[in-house]
Amino acid sequence: MPNLKVKVGRLELQNPVMPAAGTFGYGEEYASLIDLNRLGAIVTKGISLAPQEGNPPPRIWETRGGMLNSVGLHNVGLETFAQQKLPFLRLFKVPVIVNFFGYTIDEYAEVAKRLSALEGVAALEANLSCPNIKAGGIHFGGTPASVAEMTKKLIKSTSCAIIIKLSSQVSNIKEVVLAAEGEGAEAVTLINSIPAMAIDLDQKKPVLGGVTGGLSGPAIKPIALKAVWDAASAVKIPIIGVGGIMDYRDALEFLIAGATAVQVGTANFINPTTMLEIIEGIDAFLKQKGLKNIGEIIGSVEL
């Protein structure tokens, strides 16, 4: 039996596979369909201080090889999350990573502080890269200086492990991840969905209620893989790779490129058991290659 355990900062995961924030609700939605205890971690929908109602519908549109969403960080808010969502997640032995966001740096810090005080929160993933809100998200993840400022503030406001989720839409990905590492982030997640749109020909109007949205799914996998590969050459902290992973072969590409763990998003919608199939596929691949430890393939790409 190969060892699939990985360490993401101080978190010890039984395997490197977890859902991408926003594609797995608060975990409970999928609990009757898959055994959550088999995942490497559970990653929640992005949480904000106050509940958010999100963008007007339509919020989704299928494209060739992908999907657009303009959900816009619709969430129940920190209080309801703490009282109604988190207790259920505490029933599982798997670490819970809470994704979160704010509209100002101080608000990010406040949310981080309050979330980290809750029992059962193993780590926080700061979303600095949402393409769907105007004032926050991507605004804070665009430059090395803004990422450094945010990371510094978050590290000061909590002792909980901080993971920074970044976009591929930056001029130099290496400088941005270095900025996060330099200020004490325990890991970075790469990438978020990519700003995109679609137009209805008859109405001559954008298809999405939010006008533009984020592209996810297999169409973005090569972009995400390149971002992870670039980042892996620049930093020592673990990288969580995400973007269009549909099966274990996609997941292995990210691990070989240098990701310590992977997140699965769009694929959950197509087949709710995808993550379990990926875990089994990685296990079988390692066996077939005669490898005893998943660490042997992480970052093993040869040029």
Added chain:
Amino acid sequence: MSSPLYLKGEIRENKEVGYLYHRLRIFLPHSLDPITPGQFAMLSLEGSKDILLPRPFSIHNFEREESFVFLDFLIKVVGKGTALLAKLPIRSPIRVLAPLGKGFPDPPSGYKIVIIAGGMGIAPLFPLLVRLRAASPSVSFLYGTKSHDDLVCLPELLDVDNITLKITTEDGTKGEKGIVTKLLEHETDEAAEKTAMYACGPEPMLKAVADFAAERKILCWMSLERWMACGVGACLSCVAKTQEGYKCTCKDGPIFASKDIIWRDNAKP
């Protein structure tokens, strides 16, 4: 509420029931939780390069046994996904996530029932009719389509005893000429207190039904249709606006009380 299962099924029947209309019968080698009319399933084609996400369809009919289930779906070809489904040969594998969402609630006992189906809105309403017919003193079924050829469920409806069936077509090729909501005016007002209405169809029709019910304070439930991805309330893509904010059509619906829906000007809530 029933828990869904994700199962590998098989197409057992794919019958053309009119131009662009197909009736699919899917065999699932496993039982499911009890199904209520109004609930739906997500169908996905295995290994399709042309479409990515599963597509939601109302369960049109079902036969639930201890070790297997048959699910029937009424499908109209409107895009890439439905075109591929319509072409599926017998024995094709198909992935099914079901049963999903909340079904239609039963009416209070002794209530007169009025069911209004517009076009493909017939899909979840036919099994509802079968379920409610026996328990209600009076059932009216109003069925409207664009033309005679679109009345795909008419043969089945004609087989149902003890209901009042009224038909409209927009081109007048069958039944009364016009849209189905104009039949509502004939449904008597004096019984409003003891009437329950159920509707599914295009959004402008649903809004007209909702307005009619609101003016007369009639109990009314309707099934909404939305683009969706997960089907289980996780992705928050399929929301409709309600008195309590955006609600997921997949999990909080697809059946909503008409008084809870907030309609936009162009009739899309």
